[in-house]
Amino acid sequence: MKRKVLSVLLSVSMLAAVLAGCGSKEAEAPAAPAQTEGDGAGETEAPAENEGGDADASAAGAGTFAIVTKASGNPYNEREASGFEEAMKAMGYSADQIIVRHPEAATADAQITVINELISQNVSAIAIAGNDNDALQPVCEQAASKGIKIISLDSTVNAASRLTHVNQAGTEIIGQTLMDAVLDLSGGEGQWAILSATSQASNQNAWIDAMKKVMEGDAYKGLELVEVAYGDDEYQKSVDQTQALLTNYPDLKVICAPTTVGIMAAAGVLQDKASEVKLTGLGLPSEMADYVGEDKVCPYMYLWNPIDVGRLGAYTSVALVNGDITGAAGEKFTAGDMGEYEIVEAADGGTEIIVGPPFAFTPENIEEWKTVY
Amino acid sequence: MEKKKFDWKAITSSREMSLVIVLILLCAFVQIRNQSFLTGGTMEEMFRNYAVTFILALGMMCVLLTGGIDISIGSTLAFSGMAAALLMRDYVISTPVSFLVSIAIGAGLGLVIGLVISKGKVPPIVCTLGFMNIYRGLTYLIAHSQWVAAYQFTDSFKNFALTKYLGLGLVNNMIAVTIYIYIIFYIVMKWTTVGRRVYAVGSNAEAAAVSGINIDNVKIGVYTLMGLLCGLGGALWTSLYKSAQGDMATGIEMDVIAACVVGGVSLTGGRGSVVGVMLGSLTIAIIGKALPLIGVSQFWQNGIKGLIILAAVILNVLAQRTMDKNNLKRREM
Numbered sequence: 093m094k095r096k097v098l099s100v101l102l103s104v105s106m107l108a109a110v111l112a113g114c115g116s117k118e119a120e121a122p123a124a125p126a127q128t129e130g131d132g133a134g135e136t137e138a139p140a141e142n143e144g145g146d147a148d149a150s151a152a153g154a155g156t157f158a159i160v161t162k163a164s165g166n167p168y169n170e171r172e173a174s175g176f177e178e179a180m181k182a183m184g185y186s187a188d189q190i191i192v193r194h195p196e197a198a199t200a201d202a203q204i205t206v207i208n209e210l211i212s213q214n215v216s217a218i219a220i221a222g223n224d225n226d227a228l229q230p231v232c233e234q235a236a237s238k239g240i241k242i243i244s245l246d247s248t249v250n251a252a253s254r255l256t257h258v259n260q261a262g263t264e265i266i267g268q269t270l271m272d273a274v275l276d277l278s279g280g281e282g283q284w285a286i287l288s289a290t291s292q293a294s295n296q297n298a299w300i301d302a303m304k305k306v307m308e309g310d311a312y313k314g315l316e317l318v319e320v321a322y323g324d325d326e327y328q329k330s331v332d333q334t335q336a337l338l339t340n341y342p343d344l345k346v347i348c349a350p351t352t353v354g355i356m357a358a359a360g361v362l363q364d365k366a367s368e369v370k371l372t373g374l375g376l377p378s379e380m381a382d383y384v385g386e387d388k389v390c391p392y393m394y395l396w397n398p399i400d401v402g403r404l405g406a407y408t409s410v411a412l413v414n415g416d417i418t419g420a421a422g423e424k425f426t427a428g429d430m431g432e433y434e435i436v437e438a439a440d441g442g443t444e445i446i447v448g449p450p451f452a453f454t455p456e457n458i459e460e461w462k463t464v465y
Numbered sequence: 466m467e468k469k470k471f472d473w474k475a476i477t478s479s480r481e482m483s484l485v486i487v488l489i490l491l492c493a494f495v496q497i498r499n500q501s502f503l504t505g506g507t508m509e510e511m512f513r514n515y516a517v518t519f520i521l522a523l524g525m526m527c528v529l530l531t532g533g534i535d536i537s538i539g540s541t542l543a544f545s546g547m548a549a550a551l552l553m554r555d556y557v558i559s560t561p562v563s564f565l566v567s568i569a570i571g572a573g574l575g576l577v578i579g580l581v582i583s584k585g586k587v588p589p590i591v592c593t594l595g596f597m598n599i600y601r602g603l604t605y606l607i608a609h610s611q612w613v614a615a616y617q618f619t620d621s622f623k624n625f626a627l628t629k630y631l632g633l634g635l636v637n638n639m640i641a642v643t644i645y646i647y648i649i650f651y652i653v654m655k656w657t658t659v660g661r662r663v664y665a666v667g668s669n670a671e672a673a674a675v676s677g678i679n680i681d682n683v684k685i686g687v688y689t690l691m692g693l694l695c696g697l698g699g700a701l702w703t704s705l706y707k708s709a710q711g712d713m714a715t716g717i718e719m720d721v722i723a724a725c726v727v728g729g730v731s732l733t734g735g736r737g738s739v740v741g742v743m744l745g746s747l748t749i750a751i752i753g754k755a756l757p758l759i760g761v762s763q764f765w766q767n768g769i770k771g772l773i774i775l776a777a778v779i780l781n782v783l784a785q786r787t788m789d790k791n792n793l794k795r796r797e798m
Contacts (some may be wrong), residue, residue, distance in 0.1 A: 163712075164605060164610065164711070164712075165605055165610055165710065165711035165712040166610075166712075167610070167611055167612055170610050170611070194610075291763070291764070321757070321763070322763050326715075327706055327708065327710060327713060328514070328706070328714075331514065331706065332514065332753060332754065332757055333757055335510055335514075335757075336757030336758050339499075339501045339507060339758060340499070340501075340758065340760070356614075356615075356708065357706070359615075360615065360706060360707050360708070364627060378614055379612060379614040379615070379708070380614075381614065381615075381616045382614065382615035382616040382707075383615070462616070
């Protein structure tokens with residue numbers, strides 16, 4: 093008897109959980125179309141919104157704005173999305189006009205699913221950090237044909253898939269900065285290796301190519317790039333790859349990891365082994381605080397502010413939807429308190445907006461930055 | 466003379482031995498390609514990195530023995546490891562306490578799965594598929610999608626995976642824990658009624674029920690045990706990598722199930738041994754550690770991994786078949 097009661101209770105609670113799960117999803121999905129339908133119906137809807145207590149909304153226009161990051165569970169992506177939300181709210185948009193989507197996995201497939209959902213929700217603009225440069229083209233074109241403004245941020249989708257790209261820092265500047273760091277840490281010559289994320293990540297490949305181009309210069313003659321290893325932005329795999337690099341190349345002097353997961357995994361390995369190999373690259377200060385220091389494995393590293401990338405993504409999306417810009421090179425617009433930005437030609441034939449140069453995290457400033465992001 | 470010959474035949478036809486031969490060939494091949502493979506340093510790294518896989522494979526073996534399967538282990542590990550890491554970050558608890566917390570949470574999560582499967586009569590793969598998503602989602606929720614970074618852990622917790630105090634100064638703590646757990650499992654599975662009951666439920670549930678074994682309790686027990694080991698794995702994982710992430714150990718269930726299958730555990734239940742699981746886990750560990758060392762392109766590595774697993778399983782099945790045939794012959798005589 094007891095058992096029967098227990099099993100009934102369990103099934104009921106599971107059923108409830110299932111229903112709750114469905115319920116919240118259903119509630120979420122129609123919310124956006126309802127919003128856009130309202131917009132289509134005309135201005136009558138706008139005052140009603142204001143009566144709802146959202147005073148700021150009067151300043152803002154209509155439409156819903158989506159950001160699609162690379163994947164869930166990565167603090168960098170979270171910060172990027174929070175910057176996007178913050179800027180949208182600063183412009184007076186209400187919370188239900190902002191859609192933040194983190195795909196389940198860092199794959200193009202997962203993003204295609206998300207974009208299809210956003211198309212059926214009839215959003216006004218999508219800002220996406222591409223997991224693949226070309227694979228997203230069909231779904232982006234489909235979205236564009238429905239009048240949705242597509243931009244990429246952080247990691248590009250190809251020129252045909254987007255109106256413009258919000259670039260955290262110029263590819264050439266990043267390549268130059270990282271190569272100079274490698275040159276400095278190696279003492280001018282010796283073997284070095286790159287620990288990247290996935291082999292398809294468009295931003296990673298662009299930076300690696302830029303670094304290789306810089307390395308052709310005379311000043312870098314003494315450096316030998318022995319391997320580009322891929323840790324797939326998975327912690328355990330990145331650790332295995334770092335350990336393999338150390339075993340395979342005993343004379344290795346520097347590892348450069350232009351990915352936040354990779355640099356952290358490599359830092360852990362180097363510190364455990366008390367290795368002489370130096371580490372630099374692109375990393376989040378909060379995650380790397382333990383490893384950046386004078387006598388530590390990572391003397392200095394770089395990154396930009398992912399919050400700023402998200403914010404500029406929001407301002408660009410809104411400017412496109414409002415018709416202030418079209419995404420062509422040479423156009424200028426004001427991105428709130430971030431100031432004026434100009435759209436420039438990008439290396440892949442499209443256009444881009446560059447947020448700023450990469451920022452160096454050194455033993456002097458890491459303590460104050462580790463609490464920020 | 467004749468006796469010796471008989472022994473040799475018995476050895477080559479045993480399933481464990483066929484796997485040992487595969488492993489020796491594999492190691493020899495890798496060693497030829499890269500001399501640094503069979504060295505103390507690389508081996509220690511390998512056992513440290515894969516200690517969690519070794520430990521989880523034992524729990525998975527018990528689950529598989531009862532004819533079930535648990536694919537939620539990566540999520541259970543992540544939740545318990547993350548919960549303990551958050552407690553350490555926010556309330557600065559000591560290392561033993563954080564291990565106990567993680568183990569207790571893991572056992573609790575496993576108990577829930579066991580209850581749903583046995584009392585709710587939900588097929589194990591469906592139930593654990595559900596909980597895989599539920600527990601993973603909860604992990605992101607409790608952590609607010611943040612990581613717990615290295616500087617937020619206590620030094621003693623970070624040093625756990627680097628020191629040897631549990632291994633009597635001989636082997637690393639991670640490896641020592643693995644060895645102790647294998648010894649316990651070996652004894653329990655082979656010589657105690659508890660261990661024999663698990664086998665009985667998997668090989669013939671009806672017969673087991675008739676002979677007075679409470680099948681539900683055994684099932685609840687194995688899933689709770691699986692959860693408990695996941696909890697331990699969560700603490701070991703965060704200590705080893707000095708970081709707790711919401712997506713940690715994603716996909717580890719496939720490695721763990723592969724380790725069991727390679728080690729001769731039957732997916733239909735009732736068949737499998739601790740020694741086999743150890744060899745199976747060793748195969749997975751060697752593949753993971755060795756492939757980056759042999760200098761093939763990374764794009765080939767996944768394919769090679771799959772081929773080795775397939776080859777090991779096929780050999781295993783062939784060996785099993787010869788063994789069955791020999792047994793049958795002996796019976797005919």
